[in-house]
Amino acid sequence: MAHSKEDIQQKEGHMRWGDGFIIVYDITDRGSFEEVAPLRNLLEEVKKPKNVPLVLVGNKSDLDHVRQVGTEEGERLAAEMACAFYECSACADEGGAVSEAFHELCREVRRRKAMQGKARRRSSTTHVKQAINKMLTKISS
Numbered sequence: 001m002a003h004s005k006e007d008i009q010q011k012e013g014h015m016r017w018g019d020g021f022i023i024v025y026d027i028t029d030r031g032s033f034e035e036v037a038p039l040r041n042l043l044e045e046v047k048k049p050k051n052v053p054l055v056l057v058g059n060k061s062d063l064d065h066v067r068q069v070g071t072e073e074g075e076r077l078a079a080e081m082a083c084a085f086y087e088c089s090a091c092a093d094e095g096g097a098v099s100e101a102f103h104e105l106c107r108e109v110r111r112r113k114a115m116q117g118k119a120r121r122r123s124s125t126t127h128v129k130q131a132i133n134k135m136l137t138k139i140s141s
């Protein structure tokens with residue numbers, strides 16, 4: 001599918017403010033699956049240097065008889081992208097996979113925020129230690 005400059009700018013705008021993303025393709029449309037990797041690359045580019053929480057979803061699992069993308073292909077791509085993977089149906093969400101995908105994304109966003117908080121706390125402790133060391137060096141010289 002061709003994307004206009006406006007399409008890309010609009011996408012980048014959404015990407016900038018988002019804390020986490022669900023990339024959805026249609027299991028009955030190989031073209032939509034092939035758009036996942038470029039979309040993820042654009043996301044990485046926009047969010048750099050942050051490593052953004054992601055979940056990959058193959059939608060329309062109720063249309064298994066016209067499937068064009070195998071479950072294993074989705075699983076493999078998710079493994080490459082180091083993110084969770086679900087197949088679901090927005091029309092017939094019997095197993096609850098739609099809400100599970102959203103919950104997993106929220107958990108991932110919280111996990112990353114907690115990790116970033118820890119890293120920030122650690123770096124501020126390092127700054128305090130450096131300042132004390134500097135003062136001690138000055139006093140002793």
Ligand SMILES: Nc1nc2c(ncn2[C@@H]2O[C@H](COP(=O)(O)OP(=O)(O)OP(=O)(O)O)[C@@H](O)[C@H]2O)c(=O)[nH]1
Binds near residue numbers: 059061062063088091
């Ligand atoms: N059978 C089935 N149809 C679905 C499912 N999810 C969406 N659809 C249908 O797919 C069509 C497109 O859905 P939209 O919500 O417009 O999604 P979109 O991302 O704009 O999709 P495209 O127009 O195909 O690019 C609609 O007719 C929906 O009813 C699903 O899980 N199963």
